[in-house]
Amino acid sequence: MRSTRPASPEAAFRLIRTAAAVLILVLILPTRPALALSEFQEEELPQAEADDGIERRELPEPEAELTPSTGQTVPLPDPPGSTRRQAPADEEAPADEPPEEGEETTEPTAPQTPVPEVHYDLSLLPEPVRRMHGLLVEACRSGDIERLRPLIETGQNATQLSFGAIGSDPIEFLREMSGDSEGHEILAIMLEVLSAGYVNLDPGQPQELYVWPYFFAVPLENLDAGQRVELFKIVTAGDYEDMKTYGAYIFYRLGITPEGRWAFFVAGD
Numbered sequence: 001m002r003s004t005r006p007a008s009p010e011a012a013f014r015l016i017r018t019a020a021a022v023l024i025l026v027l028i029l030p031t032r033p034a035l036a037l038s039e040f041q042e043e044e045l046p047q048a049e050a051d052d053g054i055e056r057r058e059l060p061e062p063e064a065e066l067t068p069s070t071g072q073t074v075p076l077p078d079p080p081g082s083t084r085r086q087a088p089a090d091e092e093a094p095a096d097e098p099p100e101e102g103e104e105t106t107e108p109t110a111p112q113t114p115v116p117e118v119h120y121d122l123s124l125l126p127e128p129v130r131r132m133h134g135l136l137v138e139a140c141r142s143g144d145i146e147r148l149r150p151l152i153e154t155g156q157n158a159t160q161l162s163f164g165a166i167g168s169d170p171i172e173f174l175r176e177m178s179g180d181s182e183g184h185e186i187l188a189i190m191l192e193v194l195s196a197g198y199v200n201l202d203p204g205q206p207q208e209l210y211v212w213p214y215f216f217a218v219p220l221e222n223l224d225a226g227q228r229v230e231l232f233k234i235v236t237a238g239d240y241e242d243m244k245t246y247g248a249y250i251f252y253r254l255g256i257t258p259e260g261r262w263a264f265f266v267a268g269d
Contacts, residue, residue, distance in 0.1 A: 128260025
């Protein structure tokens with residue numbers, strides 16, 4: 001067997017020094033510096049995960065405002081009924097200011113047709129109107145429908161008894177409109193109409209009229225309890241409900257001109 005000889009102290013020292021040098025080189029060898037974010041290539045940047053639970057949509061580009069040939073912006077119009085002044089295109093619209101203390105503010109309202117005054121006093125009627133009214137009441141109370149014949153106008157200013165054709169004999173037409181063969185029912189209806197209050201429509205105008213009953217010119221929803229009792233002397237409660245649905249009184253009404261001419265006696269709309 002071959003024997004080994006121990007190393008000399010000088011050789012051992014050289015071996016240790018060499019190992020130490022190698023270790024030092026390893027420890028002090030410079031490492032590669034980290035890259036800044038700006039030094040990454042574009043494809044190296046992390047991408048946002050597509051499926052993150054949030055719905056995304058591409059927003060449309062804002063539409064350009066319509067402009068006239070001058071190039072100025074077209075101002076949007078105010079809503080219908082607005083009383084505010086429209087600011088020009090190059091002027092900023094002033095902000096609404098609160099009313100000063102004690103200053104009243106009013107809202108524009110649509111004009112409403114005034115309800116005419118209701119009258120019961122026949123002495124307030126012009127004499128020709130009062131006379132015709134009295135003659136019609138007498139004819140109704142007589143029970144003889146023929147007594148209406150001389151009171152009915154003919155020709156261009158004929159008394160209107162229907163919205164359609166009535167034939168050649170107006171009295172025969174009224175008799176046919178009655179529930180009985182003698183025309184007593186239609187006379188009773190006319191008497192009740194002439195016994196109600198009346199209104200003067202369009203005073204001072206060419207179309208001025210005195211009309212019975214006043215329900216023709218007064219909204220049904222404005223009638224008080226007593227006036228509804230007066231109405232039920234002429235129509236039934238069922239008729240009243242139907243008229244409320246229609247929105248107006250549509251039963252028989254009678255008109256007389258200021259000159260005392262019997263203008264109409266009609267029903268319907």
